[in-house]
Amino acid sequence: MVKVVIVGSVAFDDVKTPFGQVKMALGGSATFASVACSLFAEAGIVGVVGSDFPQEHIDFLKEKNVDLKGLEVKENGKTFHWKGEYGVDLNSAKTIQTDLNVLETFSPKIPEEYKDADFLFLGNIDPELQLKVLSQMNKRPGLVIADTMNLWIEIKKDKVLEVVKKVDLCLMNDGEARMLFNTSNLVKAAKEILALDSKIAIIKKGEHGCIMFSKDNYFSCPGYPLENVKDPTGAGDSFGGTLIGYLAKTNDFSEENMRKAIVYASCVASFNAEGFSVEKLKELTMQDVEKRYKEFEEIVKF
Amino acid sequence: MVKVVIVGSVAFDDVKTPFGQVKMALGGSATFASVACSLFAEAGIVGVVGSDFPQEHIDFLKEKNVDLKGLEVKENGKTFHWKGEYGVDLNSAKTIQTDLNVLETFSPKIPEEYKDADFLFLGNIDPELQLKVLSQMNKRPGLVIADTMNLWIEIKKDKVLEVVKKVDLCLMNDGEARMLFNTSNLVKAAKEILALDSKIAIIKKGEHGCIMFSKDNYFSCPGYPLENVKDPTGAGDSFGGTLIGYLAKTNDFSEENMRKAIVYASCVASFNAEGFSVEKLKELTMQDVEKRYKEFEEIVKF
Numbered sequence: 390m391v392k393v394v395i396v397g398s399v400a401f402d403d404v405k406t407p408f409g410q411v412k413m414a415l416g417g418s419a420t421f422a423s424v425a426c427s428l429f430a431e432a433g434i435v436g437v438v439g440s441d442f443p444q445e446h447i448d449f450l451k452e453k454n455v456d457l458k459g460l461e462v463k464e465n466g467k468t469f470h471w472k473g474e475y476g477v478d479l480n481s482a483k484t485i486q487t488d489l490n491v492l493e494t495f496s497p498k499i500p501e502e503y504k505d506a507d508f509l510f511l512g513n514i515d516p517e518l519q520l521k522v523l524s525q526m527n528k529r530p531g532l533v534i535a536d537t538m539n540l541w542i543e544i545k546k547d548k549v550l551e552v553v554k555k556v557d558l559c560l561m562n563d564g565e566a567r568m569l570f571n572t573s574n575l576v577k578a579a580k581e582i583l584a585l586d587s588k589i590a591i592i593k594k595g596e597h598g599c600i601m602f603s604k605d606n607y608f609s610c611p612g613y614p615l616e617n618v619k620d621p622t623g624a625g626d627s628f629g630g631t632l633i634g635y636l637a638k639t640n641d642f643s644e645e646n647m648r649k650a651i652v653y654a655s656c657v658a659s660f661n662a663e664g665f666s667v668e669k670l671k672e673l674t675m676q677d678v679e680k681r682y683k684e685f686e687e688i689v690k691f
Numbered sequence: 692m693v694k695v696v697i698v699g700s701v702a703f704d705d706v707k708t709p710f711g712q713v714k715m716a717l718g719g720s721a722t723f724a725s726v727a728c729s730l731f732a733e734a735g736i737v738g739v740v741g742s743d744f745p746q747e748h749i750d751f752l753k754e755k756n757v758d759l760k761g762l763e764v765k766e767n768g769k770t771f772h773w774k775g776e777y778g779v780d781l782n783s784a785k786t787i788q789t790d791l792n793v794l795e796t797f798s799p800k801i802p803e804e805y806k807d808a809d810f811l812f813l814g815n816i817d818p819e820l821q822l823k824v825l826s827q828m829n830k831r832p833g834l835v836i837a838d839t840m841n842l843w844i845e846i847k848k849d850k851v852l853e854v855v856k857k858v859d860l861c862l863m864n865d866g867e868a869r870m871l872f873n874t875s876n877l878v879k880a881a882k883e884i885l886a887l888d889s890k891i892a893i894i895k896k897g898e899h900g901c902i903m904f905s906k907d908n909y910f911s912c913p914g915y916p917l918e919n920v921k922d923p924t925g926a927g928d929s930f931g932g933t934l935i936g937y938l939a940k941t942n943d944f945s946e947e948n949m950r951k952a953i954v955y956a957s958c959v960a961s962f963n964a965e966g967f968s969v970e971k972l973k974e975l976t977m978q979d980v981e982k983r984y985k986e987f988e989e990i991v992k993f
Contacts (some may be wrong), residue, residue: 407875477875495907573779575710575898596877597899600916609913609990614902617879648993689991690909691950 391433391456392637394503394530395423395630396522397512398492399436399460400492403472404665406479408619414666415446416471418512421453421623423659425668429634431505435459435522436514437495439466439669449671458500458625468492468550479621479662480595484540499525508637508660510629511535511556516548524557533553536560536629542569550585559587560629563594575600576655591632591651593625601651606644610651611688613659620665624650626668628658693735693758694939696805696832697725697932698824698889699814700739701762705774706967708781708923716968717748718773720814720838723925724932725757725955727959727970728812730980731936735737735805736759737824738816739797741768751973768793770891781923781964782897783866786842801827810939812931813837813858818850825857832892834938836860838931844871852887861889865896877902893934893953903953908946912953913990915961915983922967930960965989 395471397419403412419436426432433456440462450457472486497518511519513536523533535556541549542565549569553559559582561569566578579602582590590602598612625669631654639646656678660669699721718869721738735758742764750993752759755840765836774788795926799820806829813821816836837858843882851871855861861884868880877894881904884892892904900914933956941948958980962971 479875573781574918574920576916580918594899597896598911598913600913602916607916607990608993609900609916610993611900611902611911611913612909614878614909616876616882618876645993652993682821686993688909690993691910691912691954691988691991 390431391425391503391506392430393432393508393510393633394435394459394499394506395419395426395432395510395512396435396497396509396519397514397626397666398469399434399438399442400469400471402622402666403470403485404474404620404622405687406475406620407477408617409665411620411665415449416622416666417469418514418623418626420450420667421508421626421661421670422512423450424453424667425627425629425630425661426634427454427679428673428675429631429653429655430457430508431636432634433457433459433500435497435499437461437463437491439463439468439491442468443498449667450550451516459498459503461495461498463491473622475621479618482622483561497525507531508633509533511552512626512629513538513637516541516545516552519552520548520555532557532633532642534558534560534629534633536625537565539565539568553582553585553587556587558589558591560575560591560593560625560632562625563592566592578603589647595621598655599628599651603644608648608651610648611685613655613685614688615659619663621662622665623667624658624661627661628654631657652682653678656685692733693805693808695728695734695810695812695935696737696761696808697721697734697812697814698737698799698821699724699812699816699928701736701740701744702771702773704732704924704968705772706776706922706924708922709779710919711967713922713967717751717779718849718924718968719771720816720925720928722968722969723928723963724812724814724854725752726755726927726969727932727963728754728936728939730959730975730977731933731959732776732939733758733801734808734932734936735759735761737799737801737805739763739765739768739793741765741770741793745768751969761805763797763800765793774841774922777923781920784924799824799827809833810935811835812935813854814928814931815840818843818847818854821854822850822857833919834859834904834935836862836931838862838927839867840946841867841870855884855887855889858889860891860893862893862895862927862934865894866928868894869976878904891949895930897923901930901953903949905946910950910953912957913987915957915987916990917961917964920964923964924967925969926960926963929963930956933959954984954987955980958987
C-alpha cells in the first residue's frame with residue numbers, strides 16, 4: 390500500500406549549468422520527491438504527463454517502486470516542459486522557458502486507494518492544486534508537508550499562505566522565505582511561518598544546508614561539502630521526498646527524529662546535485678546514504 | 692606579558708544599516724580582534740591612529756586589557772576612516788568612502804616585548820604590512836593566522852597569496868575565497884588555500900556560519916540564529932580575535948580543539964553583530980559566551 394502520496398510536477402527539463410547540460414531529461418518536483426521517498430517508504434504520485442512521456446521513464450519510476458495510479462496520462466497532450474540555467478553561483482536557477490502544456494488544465498484526482506494515506510507531500514506545484522489534493526483526502530493525513538517556489542509567491546501569494554496555514558511542516562528555500570514575508574532575516578521569516586500555524590518551518594539554503602524552526606527548537610544542518618556539483622535541479626524536491634519518506638518509515642515526529650530526517654534529506658539532496666536530472670538518484674543505494682549520514686555526524690561534531 | 696600580537700587597522704567607522712547608523716564610531720580590524728581576543732588571552736595591538744583618536748577609546752581598550760605599546764599615535768595625523776553601508780542583505784558591506792589618513796604611510800614597528808610572542812594575528816590590513824610584521828618577529832610564532840578582504844585581493848592579489856603561503860591558518864569570507872581562486876565552489880577554493888601550504892582554511896559565511904578545511908578534516912559550524920542583527924561590521928575580526936585568543940589560552944592545535952575555538956569564535960562574532968561598533972563587545976562577559984556555546988551544542992545535535 391502507498392504510504393506517502395506526493396503531488397507535484399512530472400516534467401521534461403532542459404538544464405544548463407557551467408558543468409554541462411541536458412535536454413528533455415526527466416524532471417519535475419513529484420519525480421525527484423517520489424524517487425527519493427521510495428528509498429524509505431512507498432510513494433505514489435498524483436500528477437499528469439502527456440502522451441509524449443516515454444515508457445522508459447514509466448519503467449524507471451516503477452522500478453523505483455513508485456506507484457503510478459495517480460499519474461494521469463493525457464491523450465494527445467504534451468508533458469510539462471521547463472528550461473532553466475544556472476550561473477557559476479549554482480544556488481538559484483534562471484527560468485528560460487516554461488511550457489505548462491498538460492499542467493495548464495490539470496485538475497488532480499486522487500485514486501481511492503490514496504485517500505486514507507497518512508503522509509501527504511504537497512510538492513512544488515500551483516498552490517491551488519496543492520489545496521485541491523488536500524481537500525480530496527478522506528481524512529486529514531497525520532503529516533502534511535508542503536514545498537513551494539518563488540513563482541507561486543509572486544503570482545499567488547494568498548494561496549501559498551493558505552497552504553502554509555494548512556500544513557504541518559512548511560518547506561521553502563531562503564530566497565522564497567525572505568520574499569514571502571518581506572524580510573531579510575530568516576529567523577523572522579521562520580517565526581512568521583510558525584505564526585501561521587505550520588508546526589515546523591524548514592528553510593533550505595542550498596550549499597549552506599538548512600535550518601529547522603519549531604516553537605521551542607532550532608536545528609541547523611550543514612550542507613555537504615560537494616566539490617563537484619553538477620546540477621542542483623530537484624535537490625530541494627529530493628530533500629522533501631526523503632524527509633517525508635523517513636518520517637513515514639519511522640512514524641516518529643519527535644524533535645530528535647525530525648533532526649535525523651533532515652540529515653537524511655540533506656544526504657539524498659546532496660547526491661541529487663552531483664548529477665543531472667535523476668542520474669544520481671537512479672543508482673543511489675541506502676548504503677551510500679548511510680555512509681554520507683555518518684559523514685554528517687563527523688562534520689558537525691565539536 | 693602579551694600572548695597574542697594583533698596587527699590591523701584602528702579606525703573611525705561611519706556605518707549605516709537598515710537598523711540604524713553610527714558616525715565616527717570605534718572600529719578597525721585590530722580593535723574588534725583584540726577586544727574579542729582579550730576575553731581569552733592578553734592581546735597587544737600593532738597599528739596606528741592619529742592625534743584625533745580620543746582618550747576615551749584608549750581607556751576602553753586598556754580596560755579590556757589590550758596592550759597598546761604597539762599602537763603608534765601619529766602627531767597631527769588623522770585616524771583611518773571608513774564609511775560603509777549595508778542593504779537588507781546584511782551579508783556584505785558597500786564601501787562608500789575610505790580615508791586612509793595615517794594608514795597611508797604606516798610602517799609597522801613591533802615593540803621588542805612582542806617579538807617573541809607565540810601567537811600572531813595578521814588582521815585585515817594591506818598584505819604588505821602583514822608581511823612586514825611577520826618578518827619583524829624574532830622567531831616564527833607557533834601559530835600565525837591571517838585574515839584579508841576583497842580590496843586586497845583586487846589590488847594586491849600576489850601579496851595576499853604570499854601571506855596565505857606563510858601562515859598556518861587562513862581566514863577569509865566566502866566571497867573573498869571565490870574571488871581569490873576564481874571558483875564558485877568553496878571546497879575547491881579551500882583546497883587551493885591548503886595547496887598553498889596554509890595548514891587550515893576557514894571560510895566565513897556570515898549568517899550561514901563557517902567551514903573549516905584541513906588536510907583530512909572538514910568541519911561546519913552553523914551561524915547563530917540572530918533575529919536582530921544590527922551591524923555585521925567587525926564580526927569577522929571578532930571571529931579571528933576569539934579564534935587566536937582561545938588557541939593561545941589552550942595551546943592545543945588538535946582538530947578537536949580547533950573546532951571548539953571556531954564555535955567560541957562564532958559565539959563572539961554573533962554577539963558583535965547584535966550591536967553597532969564595539970557596543971556589544973563592551974559589555975560581553977565569558978558567562979554570555981559560555982551560554983551561547985551551549986546553545987550551539989543544541990543547535991547542531993542530531
